[in-house]
Amino acid sequence: MAERIVDAARVAPSDTVVEVGPGDGALTRPLAQRAARLLAIEIDPLRAEAREREFGSDARVRIARGDVLGKPFSAWLAEAGFEGPALLVANLPYNAATPILLAAIQDPAAIFRSVATLQREVARRFVAHAGDAAYGYLSVRAAAHARGRVLFDLPPSAFQPRPKVVSSVLELSPRDPPLDPSLRARALRLASLGFRTRRKTLANALAPAGARADWELALESLGKDIRTRAEELSLEDFLDLARMATP
Secondary structure, three states: OHHHHHHHHOOOOOOEEEEEOOOOOOOHHHHHHHOOEEEEEEOOHHHHHHHHHHHOOOOOEEEEEOOHHHOOHHHHHHHHOOOOOEEEEEEOOOOOHHHHHHHHHOOOOOEEEEEEEEEHHHHHHHHOOOOOOOOOHHHHHHHHHEEEEEEEEEOHHHOOOOOOOOEEEEEEEEOOOOOOHHHHHHHHHHHHHHHHOOOOOHHHHOHHHOOHHHHHHHHHHOOOOOOOOHHHOOHHHHHHHHHHOOO
16 A cells, blocks of 8 residues: 555655655655655654664655644755755644645645545545535635645555544645735635635625625626525635635
């Protein structure tokens, strides 16, 4: 399974790779064989020490200790003496997968693509579209920064210790070209307001950002019913609303 994940990541001989949470080294070993440089960031000091002993003689491999969310990926790379952008490949802890992947896709100068294993339900939220059961603010936020796809699922038997849920391998690549930062920020603010009160119509939910009547007119101009709710709008719809709104 580790080899399959590394194959799916399409690691090139010239790539710098960042692995988050190398643990017992199942992904670290095949990554070290294929990449030009590998930075493995481990929060557990005992596991970090074990990987340091294992790879201490390999000048291409750096083992860094600490919480990956404690600083930007660009800082981790700089401290290791590596230049970005890098490929992120990781078997992520379920409780931290979302913030780690959001940090990666929001820093395209440091991470040019991410291939990560996480809980299947969360992976579906990253790639869901308007109208899907899994669709929500995370889906909009991810789409504003990246293109995503689920590559394949992994059964609980692929892991030790065995989890109680199915996992998925998710690929995220930064949007090219990226959205205008100001427009993106306005659209995400509207999406955040909309999904914060999902029981309300979108025109009512967006009251902190403008008069309801104005939002109803904006929705009608997009061909939407004035009773539309946030889960019915795509990222493109929120971008259109942001263009109509006063900056």
